[in-house]
Amino acid sequence: MKQHYIDEKTGISYTLQGDYYLPDFVLPAEENRSVGVWGQRHLRYLKQHRKVLYTNLLTSGKLNSYLADIDEQAETMFFRLVEQMAQRNGVTESLKAIDQMAWVQKMNSIRNAAQEIVYAELIYR
Numbered sequence: 001m002k003q004h005y006i007d008e009k010t011g012i013s014y015t016l017q018g019d020y021y022l023p024d025f026v027l028p029a030e031e032n033r034s035v036g037v038w039g040q041r042h043l044r045y046l047k048q049h050r051k052v053l054y055t056n057l058l059t060s061g062k063l064n065s066y067l068a069d070i071d072e073q074a075e076t077m078f079f080r081l082v083e084q085m086a087q088r089n090g091v092t093e094s095l096k097a098i099d100q101m102a103w104v105q106k107m108n109s110i111r112n113a114a115q116e117i118v119y120a121e122l123i124y125r
Contacts, residue, residue: 002016003015003016004016012024029061030061030062030064030065031064031065035064035067036075038071038075038118038123039067039068039071039074041123042067042070042071042122043063070122074118074122074123077117077121077122078114078115078118081114081117081118082107082110082114085110085114086110089110091103091106091110
């Protein structure tokens with residue numbers, strides 16, 4: 001048996017793997033952007049709950065850039081929400097100077113609330 005075979009009708013090349021000819025498909029080149037924690041969480045969600053979208057993005061070569069965009073959006077949204085919620089609740093540097101434990105408690109609460117909003121709006125949709 002020949003190691004390589006090209007189908008005349010389709011132009012697809014095949015390589016012998018054991019007893020079978022498998023197509024020589026190559027994924028399109030994808031730009032290499034870093035994906036942070038938000039993008040990785042969204043990737044896990046896609047793999048478990050949105051398998052068709054995950055497969056389409058993966059085979060089209062757009063998965064990494066999609067995840068990097070989601071990561072940037074989530075990061076921006078998170079910091080904006082934390083800042084707005086801190087202003088609305090009166091969590092300031094003066095509170096930090098007066099009562100550090102109260103400031104830490106309020107900021108942790110605000111960060112958790114902002115994180116849940118980002119999850120609901122971007123990551124798990």
